[in-house]
Amino acid sequence: MTKSWDATSEHLLRELAPQVLGAVARRFRDFSAAEDAVQEAMIAAFTQWPEGGIPDHPRGWLIQVASRRLTDQVRSEIARRERETAVARETDTVVPAVEIEADMDPDDTLILLFMCCHAALTSSSAIALTLRAVGGLTTVEIANAFLVPEATMAQRISRAKQNIKASGVPFRLPSSQERSERLPAVLHVLYLIFNEGYASSTGAHLQRLDLAREAIRLTRSAKGLLPDDSEVMGLLALMLLTNARRAARTGPDEELIPLDKQDRTLWCQAEISEGVELLTAALSKGSVGLYQLQAAIAAVHDEAAHAEDTDWPQILALYELLKHVAPSPMVTLNHAIAAAMVHGPSKGLELLRALDEDGRLASHYRLDAVRAHLLEMVGDYQSSIKHYRIAASRTTSIPEQNYLMTQAARIAEREPS
Amino acid sequence: MKYIIMMNTMRAGHGIPEWPQKDLQAHIAFMIGLNKELRQSGEFISAEGLSFPEQAKLVRAGKDGLPVTDGVFPESKEFLAGYWIVDVDSPERAYAIAAKVSAAPGPGGKPLNMPIEVRPIMSGPPPEML
Numbered sequence: 001m002t003k004s005w006d007a008t009s010e011h012l013l014r015e016l017a018p019q020v021l022g023a024v025a026r027r028f029r030d031f032s033a034a035e036d037a038v039q040e041a042m043i044a045a046f047t048q049w050p051e052g053g054i055p056d057h058p059r060g061w062l063i064q065v066a067s068r069r070l071t072d073q074v075r076s077e078i079a080r081r082e083r084e085t086a087v088a089r090e091t092d093t094v095v096p097a098v099e100i101e102a103d104m105d106p107d108d109t110l111i112l113l114f115m116c117c118h119a120a121l122t123s124s125s126a127i128a129l130t131l132r133a134v135g136g137l138t139t140v141e142i143a144n145a146f147l148v149p150e151a152t153m154a155q156r157i158s159r160a161k162q163n164i165k166a167s168g169v170p171f172r173l174p175s176s177q178e179r180s181e182r183l184p185a186v187l188h189v190l191y192l193i194f195n196e197g198y199a200s201s202t203g204a205h206l207q208r209l210d211l212a213r214e215a216i217r218l219t220r221s222a223k224g225l226l227p228d229d230s231e232v233m234g235l236l237a238l239m240l241l242t243n244a245r246r247a248a249r250t251g252p253d254e255e256l257i258p259l260d261k262q263d264r265t266l267w268c269q270a271e272i273s274e275g276v277e278l279l280t281a282a283l284s285k286g287s288v289g290l291y292q293l294q295a296a297i298a299a300v301h302d303e304a305a306h307a308e309d310t311d312w313p314q315i316l317a318l319y320e321l322l323k324h325v326a327p328s329p330m331v332t333l334n335h336a337i338a339a340a341m342v343h344g345p346s347k348g349l350e351l352l353r354a355l356d357e358d359g360r361l362a363s364h365y366r367l368d369a370v371r372a373h374l375l376e377m378v379g380d381y382q383s384s385i386k387h388y389r390i391a392a393s394r395t396t397s398i399p400e401q402n403y404l405m406t407q408a409a410r411i412a413e414r415e416p417s
Numbered sequence: 418m419k420y421i422i423m424m425n426t427m428r429a430g431h432g433i434p435e436w437p438q439k440d441l442q443a444h445i446a447f448m449i450g451l452n453k454e455l456r457q458s459g460e461f462i463s464a465e466g467l468s469f470p471e472q473a474k475l476v477r478a479g480k481d482g483l484p485v486t487d488g489v490f491p492e493s494k495e496f497l498a499g500y501w502i503v504d505v506d507s508p509e510r511a512y513a514i515a516a517k518v519s520a521a522p523g524p525g526g527k528p529l530n531m532p533i534e535v536r537p538i539m540s541g542p543p544p545e546m547l
Contacts, residue, residue, distance in 0.1 A: 122506050123506065124459075125459070146504070148462055148504050149461065151456065152460070155457055155458070157459075159459055249542070254541075254542075395543070396539050397539065397543045398541070400542060400543055401539070
């Protein structure tokens with residue numbers, strides 16, 4: 001008896017993808033070829049299941065289809081070699097028999113995650129490969145999500161696999177020491193996928209895959225596999241607490257709405273509660289890291305019913321911690337904003353001077369945007385207009401540029417020079 | 418991050434059709450090879466070549482909103498000959514591709530050293546996080 005295809009089926013299929021890939025890669029000892037075969041099996045399922053129904057043993061079905069593809073490939077490869085060397089061999093002894101539902105290992109998904117987020121890959125390759133091999137997405141879906149041609153995405157994935165092959169990573173779970181060394185790279189890839197989705201999925205691109213949701217799904221699965229890691233929990237909390245505000249973040253014409261002007265009734269309370277709960281559990285484990293601190297900051301914002309209720313001293317304290325745990329010019333910039341909210345705009349402007357000297361953010365639009373905002377707060381309108389305009393000329397985001405130009409125009413109309 | 422790499426040719430010196438066959442072929446092969454390379458590196462978004470400036474028209478709306486066209490624009494010294502849109506990991510990589518385009522072989526196989534304009538392509542809203 002088969003089940004019929006419904007809204008949850010696509011989800012089921014994607015959950016199965018890494019498990020199937022794990023089983024096939026383990027059996028054939030060739031990650032790259034196994035990955036291609038699983039992709040073909042996934043495409044076959046996407047075309048056949050909605051009409052014919054979901055097989056009784058979907059995982060077994062996928063393993064079998066993928067294995068058959070690989071077996072055919074191995075056979076023709078052997079046949080080719082035989083023709084070349086004229087050595088007769090019984091091909092079937094080389095091809096492993098397919099045992100449906102056999103050798104299922106819960107660690108497979110974790111192995112894949114570590115493999116795809118390997119330091120040997122550039123972040124764009126790691127992102128693409130993770131979405132396909134662990135996320136169970138098709139190349140077309142990933143290509144559309146990143147607005148690149150399918151052939152380009154296919155090439156990126158195939159190069160990523162070549163790099164993995166060349167780096168000689170075996171298909172096994174890294175040791176616990178290796179794991180803790182490599183985990184930050186894994187979390188960073190998941191974080192980048194989320195950011196890509198959060199940043200770009202607005203009205204005009206509704207037909208695109210929701211990468212933020214995919215990142216949450218992948219991180220949720222990573223949390224299931226590494227239940228004791230507080231940073232995995234912190235990252236999931238950060239994603240939920242940020243995603244909760246998504247509906248309020250842009251207006252009907254995709255214009256950006258800053259945090260203090262957002263309609264907070266649009267924030268997703270379910271995501272906020274889950275995020276806060278996760279964060280509380282993570283913090284109780286005692287080792288506070290980068291993602292937990294960012295999540296804590298997001299939680300403070302999310303818990304304020306009105307912008308005026310925001311607990312800025314708390315946010316300032318968290319940024320001070322973050323400056324110790326993970327110093328970066330962006331942290332310094334956000335720290336300056338929090339300091340301005342607590343101690344007044346002059347204090348914020350004073351802290352920005354350190355960034356001018358640092359140089360790394362000196363020509364970044366956000367430094368000018370923050371400076372413009374603080375200059376308006378101290379009443380230096382002409383300088384504020386100037387910095388809003390510089391920021392507008394430096395950003396590469398259209399909604400951000402529109403927002404910054406509008407700010408400059410608003411002040412210029414009110415305070416003519 | 419996506420960049421557009423624009424290849425400008427000097428109007429006076431564009432006379433590609435007058436190059437010796439060998440040089441012309443080397444130039445064409447270079448461009449085909451470059452596109453192939455960008456496809457293989459997984460960075461290619463699109464590329465187009467534009468017609469020679471002889472076919473260009475300058476259009477403005479007249480008082481009735483209908484198009485008023487001029488012929489070629491004699492005052493322009495440089496013309497956009499073609500462009501690539503690439504998706505790369507860093508601005509430095511975009512500049513490296515541009516330098517390659519700039520050194521496309523010209524007459525006698527000598528690098529043309531064309532001026533190449535590189536500009537980031539605008540995107541959607543930025544991430545809010547660090």
